[in-house]
Amino acid sequence: MTDSTRHDVSPIQGRPRSGLSTPSRSSAGRPNVLIMLIEDVGFGAVSAFGGPCDTPRLDQLTVGGLRYNRFHTTALCPATRAALLTGRDHDHGGTGSATDTAASAPARPTVCASLPEILRLNGYSTARVGKCHEVPEWETGPVGPFDRWPTGSGFDYFYGFLGGETDRYHPANHRPVLYEGTSPVAPPKNRQGGYHLIEDLADRTIGWIRRQHALMPGKPFFMYFAPGATRAPHLVPQGWADCYRGRFDAGWDRLREEIFARQKAHGILPRDCEPDTRHSVIPKWEEVAEEMRPVLARQMELHAGFLSYTDHHVGRIVDALDELGILDDTLIYTIIGGNGASGEKVTTAGAGHAEREAFLRERLEEVGGPDSCDYYALGWAQAMNAPYEWEKRAPSHFGGARTGAIVHWPRGFESRGEIRSQVHHVIDVAPTVLEAAGLPEPVHVHGVRQRSMEGVSMAYSFDAPDAANRHEPEYFEMLGNRCIHDKVWAAVARHHSPRDAALPSFDDVWELYDTIADRTHAHDLAAEDPEEPHELQRLWLVETTGYTVPPLEARSVERLNTDGGGRPHLVRGERQLLFFGMGRLDERSVAPLKNTSHAVTAEIFVPAPGGDGVIIAQGGVTGGWSLYLRDGALGYCYNFYGLNRYYTVGGQPVPPGTHLVRMEFTYDGGGLAKGGDVALYLDDELVGTGRVERTEPYLVSAGENCYVGTETGSPVTADHRIPAFRGRVHWVQIDLGITDTGCGVYPCPSLS
Known part of the structure; x- marks a missing residue:
């Protein structure tokens, strides 16, 4: 569309060049x-x-x-x-x-x-x-x-x-x-x-x-x-x-x-x-x-x-x-x-x-x-x-x-x-x-x-x-998979699919189809006319360069990792402090617990009848983790994509009053998605140990949110009886890179 058929529709600095200086209210004939x-x-x-x-x-x-x-x-x-x-x-x-x-x-x-x-x-x-x-x-x-x-x-x-x-x-x-x-x-x-x-x-x-x-x-x-x-x-x-x-x-x-x-x-x-x-x-x-x-x-x-x-x-x-x-x-x-x-x-x-x-x-x-x-x-x-x-x-x-x-x-x-x-x-x-x-x-x-x-x-x-x-030629590119077609011919190159274990090089085989006689691309004619795919490849490169497509990037799952994708971190450093009532925190708003040792410490107040419910949870039925009290006792669940739930339970109820509870996860190391050992502490006393055999490598929460002091909607686990914590969660601290046991990194002072 040329400039002769275009106009200004909003103010610019100074006087508008043409068109409307304010939103129009006219609607005559407009559907x-x-x-x-x-x-x-x-x-x-x-x-x-x-x-x-x-x-x-x-x-x-x-x-x-x-x-x-x-x-x-x-x-x-x-x-x-x-x-x-x-x-x-x-x-x-x-x-x-x-x-x-x-x-x-x-x-x-x-x-x-x-x-x-x-x-x-x-x-x-x-x-x-x-x-x-x-x-x-x-x-x-x-x-x-x-x-x-x-x-x-x-x-x-x-x-x-x-x-x-x-x-x-x-x-x-x-x-x-x-x-x-x-x-x-x-x-x-x-x-x-x-x-x-x-x-x-x-x-x-x-x-x-x-x-x-x-x-x-x-x-x-x-x-x-x-x-x-x-x-x-x-x-x-x-x-x-x-x-x-x-x-x-x-x-x-x-x-x-x-x-x-x-x-x-x-x-x-x-x-x-x-x-x-x-x-x-x-x-x-x-x-x-x-x-x-x-x-x-x-x-x-x-x-x-x-x-x-x-x-x-x-x-x-x-x-x-x-x-x-x-x-x-x-x-x-x-x-x-x-x-x-x-x-x-x-x-x-x-x-x-x-x-x-x-x-x-x-x-x-x-x-x-x-x-x-x-x-x-x-x-x-x-x-x-x-x-x-x-x-x-x-x-x-x-x-x-x-x-x-x-x-x-x-x-x-x-x-x-x-x-x-x-x-x-x-x-x-x-x-x-x-x-x-x-x-x-x-x-x-x-x-x-x-x-x-x-x-x-x-x-x-x-x-x-x-x-x-009137829409010619047409090119496609998505995750390295490419196509170009003009009035008659289409040249296509499938680079990889979600099931490919490793990404191949971009030296892909191009196929050739007659889009008029062969609407469904059932017959590859590249061997019969080897020059035509090369011509169309050049056309693909010309078209896509004009649309700023190159350089090609075919990584997908790997780029879910924030560092690998080149995205900003919302949370940096090795420590994050969260407070009661904070919720609907998406993956980027929480310290990244993936593929590393870490600890989660909380200061909680337990009322006289005893505590119950979620202290902090990230995720839901499709995957995540939760630290909670059940019948007064400390519990931790790691939900691996809904396929496996790994539990660690503290044997004794948390007595009434203000306490520090802590979960330490010692990662096995050696790559992504490995397992690790879990230890639960009540006021620096070890009260339970457990094992998580495998973890989620890219998205801990499998798409769901993180909440402090409650959990709404789909639960990480049904092991707690109520989602909202009965008592008070004053704060929760997440520490990354913890490799020792017994509260090797101390939490912040009491804020109660």
Whole structure:
């Protein structure tokens, strides 16, 4: 978009050059905009795109709208969100990877103003509900800064969570705790009262739309609904999963074949195309141990139920628009997958996973329940990505990047129930919304000259099914996995997957596909035309250099370590002092206890009836640690990813009065994730010893928070009887590097 079609939308120093000096209130002819982003959903998952998961409300949107069958994302949700909200390539938007593994460079630089900020300055009300996952890790703590939180990035209202995933039943205890604006809030009810996060987020979305329409009926709105479904954990009310009982017993190979057949029959794919190959790392269903098949089938039932449950609440939001009489005037974008189906956290039910398999078999009836943290096996992810190869984080073969998209806008275009096959990308959404609103792209925002949007508006295709592609060429890069395609050819290089034990060099094998004759990339033509891949490799390098992609960085898990990722430490030194009532402290706000010896000392007051409850806890049911009193006696639990809980118990009750209690952990050393010995002290007297066989190497809390004097939501252990400490926790001190025993580093003076 050239400068002649751009303008200033906010004041600059002195007099504005052009455009508006204050936010506009004019709304003549401008549609409301609702963007709904569902995530970790494969191209072949939902019924609207030939999938086995019943999504009748999405089906209804396709009847009154358009389906795009060559729409792409970045293959990773934070990068997709940055691209969606800026209209720029995700690297230009400051999010080349996940915020969990980010370097210290700022996310979303000021030269890439967000779409909601542009709309807000042009008279729109703006709101965001659900998952964020765009705020740098070191800025998500309770003291901010908050300028990159949603309410600092163009949204008038925000309700949701900041991190990558959250418990659906206990979000108050999870690291991405629920926030309204920048204030942490508790859910309106607990899980015993029927709470589920997706319902809560839909309620908030509907409530905000109704409130905005009632109080400012002449002002258009922009609502971004991102429920975080169907990202793991797959937790859904049981009845929704039970609707799928037995439907996946034939396994993932049969399911993938059935999806592919429906896609061709329904026009999602050309009838003459062939499926992409299933990689050899995925066992054939008949090779899976018979006793594991019911567990694996239940995993898929949970995912399908979760997707149907999410679809139900999407329908509630659409119904609310209809009831207000504004559905026809609302441009609805539904992006069915911020990336492809996820295989990043799951096993293939093959060799080397006996412990995980036994754990699942023993807990089959608990799978999907409030105290579980469930995903599905890689075989299901590949089936859901049908007909494409690979999965989330691998855009090279489109299993991670090709996504179903539905556009619904009755008063914006005449076409109904049709399929569009123009190539588009998530960066095209922002330019489309601006064109629909009749707004030019701004030259300056808040005095900062803007980088031009790199997406193209999709509006040209709404009523022109045969219009030529305008988004060319298109490149992909995520964690070293690469792709480039022009009008005819696509060259791809898969660098590694989440299951690769070691990172290979970047001397990858490039494959070549004819994107016109071979929509599914089933036939590699590199051997037949060896020069074409080299030409496209050069094109990839030219394109990506312009978008500041190089140098390539393929580390992922390793970068969860703050030092390895080059991120700022919020807590430095070898000692941290915490006080009673401090809570909702995420991983970056607590001294790093990983892979080292350490001690936790607390001064507590025990009342005359005796003490009970949590002194300090970090984490929850999916992993963490807790120091507590049970029936008056000191106890410590280390929860290893929910698979093992290691207990150390002090034999004698802590008598009434003020006391020092202490846990010392002596790490075995010799690398990451090793075990160690535990010693418990009461007023310098050794009262208990124990052993932790293995520890979590990167994220102690597996995504949940740290609390002093209480624990809300999912518990590290059920060994304590009450979460809130009965008595008083005056302070807690964490010391790192402790290698001796018997209180080798003394705590601070009494603050009682």
